[in-house]
Amino acid sequence: MPTSPPTDSRPVGTGASGATEPDGATPSNRTVLKKLAVVIVGLTAVLTVMFLAFGLPAINSGPHHVPIGVTGPKAATDALRSSIGEHGDGAWDVTAYPDAKTLTRAVEEREISGGFALGQGSVTVYSASAAGAQTAAAINSMGSVLATGQHARVTVHDVVPFPEDDSRGAGLTAAALPMIIGGSMPAIALLKLFPGHSGLRTRVTGALLFALAAGFAMTAVLQFGFGTVDGSYWLTALGMSLSMAALAIPLLGLESLFGFAGLGAGMALVMIVGNPLSGMATGAHWLPDGWSTVGQLLPPGASGSLLRANAYFDGTGAAGPIAVLACWVLAGLVLVLAADRRARKSATTPESTTAPALGTA
Structure with missing residues (x-):
């Protein structure tokens, strides 16, 4: 009497080793899924770090302990230094100079980023856009506010500018x-x-x-x-x-x-x-x-x-x-x-x- 061929009595989804696996989830497939998960998580982490690295400096950008100078009558310079020290939140470090020539030389030698020469009815602003355009713009703006508060005229000197072509x-x-x-x-x-x-x-x-x-x-x-x-x-x-x-x-x-x-x-x-x-x-x-x-x-x-x-x-x-x-x-x-x-x-x-x-x- 002919005999029927042997049949595999293992349940559907059973692996070669006898372990039961979900339909379509062979050991090789699980390895691929694990690698894919690691790649996705890793790339997401890298993208997040990159976003933080570029975003946080932009959000927190601004003057931080920028060295600036001031010259003029002692009462006026003391008042300016006190005002910036109280309300500057560490944005500016102010140094007094004996005259405008010494202050200008300090800008040229990169000791300070700019400064102010306070006179009778006038405020002269010294900045260096080549050292940092944003810093120079902030110093110029501060000089304008200072002159407005004193009802004085303002003059701006860019001591170290960028070349005219750029x-x-x-x-x-x-x-x-x-x-x-x-x-x-x-x-x-x-x-x-x-x-x-x-x-x-x-x-x-x-x-x-x-x-x-x-x-x-x-x-x-x-x-x-x-x-x-x-x-x-x-x-x-x-x-x-x-x-x-x-x-x-x-x-x-x-x-x-x-x-x-x-x-x-x-x-x-x-x-x-x-x-x-x-x-x-x-x-x-x-x-x-x-x-x-x-x-x-x-x-x-x-x-x-x-x-x-x-x-x-x-x-x-x-x-x-x-x-x-x-x-x-x-x-x-x-x-x-x-x-x-x-x-x-x-x-x-x-x-x-x-x-x-x-x-x-």
Whole structure:
């Protein structure tokens, strides 16, 4: 008698191991769903952090301990200092100067952002739009209010203005993102063209040469194309090259030592944190104290400060940003050397561990 073929008595939805699964939810499908959930949650978290990083500085922007000066009769200057101290909420730090000439020199040497010369029936306002357009506008507005309250005439002097070809400094603001993206390009492009440990030195050399060429090219566009800067081309270009190296070399070092995860973390730090806290468009004093300090310790913020110093103030105030950027370049080179040492060590280890034992065939 013919026998019927054996049938699988497991219930519908039972997996190969005998475990019951919901319809269509095999182990492989569950793995895919978990990965998808992690990706979605991770991307949402990154977007939220990015939104906070860009939004909070904008919401909390304004003068924060901006150094300004005042000169004039002692009674008038004391009254102004007392008024700003009581009602300024830490926005302004006021210093008295003996005369308008000394106050003007302090603006030119970046000791203060602007100030007021109080006279009989007159208020003279000194500002520096090249040091920060928003700060200069706030100082000018304060001078107008002060003159109105005293029924005095007001005169405004822009001690360090932007060049006439770019009187609003639009090119300076536009330079921020290309600088950051430009610093990331060598780490990505050179990695693709010269992968592996054998191409490490080539990548470092390429990144340094790129920083030099890009610095001079971007400065040429800003100075001769846009008319945004009018200082010494060579000084500004060298500063820009240092800025590009301070962005490119650390990213290259992070990638060399930690792979794609290191490169991604470095780019996130520079773009999500460094960019909105750079103060490139406003100047550092337009951000809250803690945020402006962090921003100036990152390459984008230090690069913006160095560009302002070289382009508009003949290098005055450049020492701090140069030190910060040099430390980032040095840190990147240390990471590269660590990656090189690890690769060399791993290359020699197999030879010593695989050597045949004494007496073996």
